[in-house]
Amino acid sequence: MGKLRETSLYKAHERHGGKIIDFSGWALPVQYEGIKAEHQTVRNFAGLFDVSHMGEVEVKGNEAFDFVQNLVTNDVSTLKDNQVLYTFMCYPDGGIVDDLLVYKFNRNDFLLVINASNVEKDFKWMMENIGSYDIELANISDVTSQIAIQGPNAQKILQKLTDEKLGEIGFFYCKRNVDISGANCLISRTGYTGEDGFEIYLSHEDAEKVWNDLMEAGKELGLKPAGLGARDTLRFEASLPLYGNEISKDITPLEAGFGFFVKLDKENFIGKEALMKQKREGLKRKLVGFEMIDKGIPRHGYDVMADGKKIGFVTTGYAAPTLNKNIGLAMVDIGYTKIDTPIEIKIRKRILKAKVINKRFYTKNYKK
Incomplete structure (x- = not known):
């Protein structure tokens, strides 16, 4: 672990019993008490994430x-x-x-x-x-630390540490120079979990105090620290992409199903011509959701099969904690993207049955 970069909250993770792993060269907690428990805490109460590596x-x-x-x-x-x-x-x-x-x-x-x-x-x-x-x-x-507090109790907890009227900050809005526990912060309300919550940008010097004060303020409202494992299962259930999985240099936003965030009618941007051409000619593959019919958990990189041939690959797969189902996201040939299309997932040496479902696995609970 000596060569890994440590965030300003590394000591707090050790104190809370975080299981530290190498994430993109950073020493970060993958979990504390367990991924499923932390996942459910965020869905039902609130979780605190160290995202200072961003x-x-x-x-x-x-x-x-x-x-x-x-x-x-x-x-x-x-x-x-x-x-x-x-x-x-x-x-x-x-x-x-x-x-x-x-x-x-x-x-x-x-x-x-x-x-x-x-x-x-x-x-x-x-x-x-x-x-x-x-x-x-x-x-x-x-020089920037970032803490994310996510979950239905996030606003109540954060409000204890600031005079700023958090209810007036809309979804996908931000505010600078907000005093949180004596620290000067930039806060925003975006989220990467499917739940309401806030991101707090602040100096390294203030991060541990704000983290500790949040933990204390949230003690009676169910707040617990959450690791990278729960962050991934939460974003996956909410169908939010992860770079290197659903999106990459080899995948376009249109193939990943995010055409809404590509404005082809604006004057210009890098990649516009290629994306216009792809839209004009039609997609050859597309990201879909799927549910396992046979018993098995799909994982990133597994082959997707149909009609005796490989038709794509799994980008993310889990036993989804909130839904209690084995589901996944996969990039598949365009002819196999309709809802209820039967497909197969190759899990090790087994070929297991699955079917295409809507990617909206979980109804997001963001502030309206």
């Missing part, structure tokens, strides 16, 4: 808006100040560099929140595409 890049300058608008697939012109947007960065061939959140503070000031495993690659990509834009990019990942 990347943050500031974009500032006279042409910050123009740069970001060209960089991402979604339409940044729809954002009000202090609003947040989910989107993709694509390569010219339509493959995905990363999925990210765009925070707009004003037309000349943005924050891009990117995946931990992609920070260096993403920042290099942004730098390569500055061109003549009058902007400055700053990778502030190394």
Whole structure:
């Protein structure tokens, strides 16, 4: 573990009995009391996540808006100040560099929140595409901690530590300079679990105190720390993608079923031509949900079969804790994407029956 990077909350994870693993070079807890228990805690009460490994890049300058608008697939012109947007960065061939959140503070000031495993690659990509834009990019990942509190009791718990009226912060909005337990924070209300909740961006120096104060404030409201394992099962049930699974350099947003976040009618963005061509010619494969009929748990990378041939691969699979079913997401040939289509999953040497179902496994409980 000596070579792994530690977040500002590493001691807190040790204190709570977190099982530490290597995640993209970071020493992070995969679980504390157990993935299923933590999953249900978030669904029913609230869970506290250390997501300090995520990347943050500031974009500032006279042409910050123009740069970001060209960089991402979604339409940044729809954002009000202090609003947040989910989107993709694509390569010219339509493959995905990363999925990210765009925070707009004003037309000349943005924050891009990117995946931990992609920070260096993403920042290099942004730098390569500055061109003549009058902007400055700053990778502030190394000086920023991030805590996420997620679950139906998240607002009640966080409200104990701030005078800010959290009920006035809408879904996919943010606010800067919020005092939480004496720390100056940026907070947002987005979530990666299917539940309501907040993200708290703050300095490394303040992170452990805020974490401890949140744990104390949430003691009687069921709050517990949650690890990466539950984070993955929660996002999977809510059909939210994970880079390297549902989305990658070899998968386009259209194939992954996220065409809503690709605005082909906006003036231009990197990858637009390739995605327009793909839409015009029609998809050859697509991401689907599936449910196991035979007994077996599908896993990432397993082959999907039909009619005696391989038709795709599993991107994520689990025994879903909330649904109590063995389900998965898979990228399959377009002829096998209709609901109720029979398919098979190759689990080791066994070929097991499954069927295509709606990807909306879990009804999301976000703030409206």
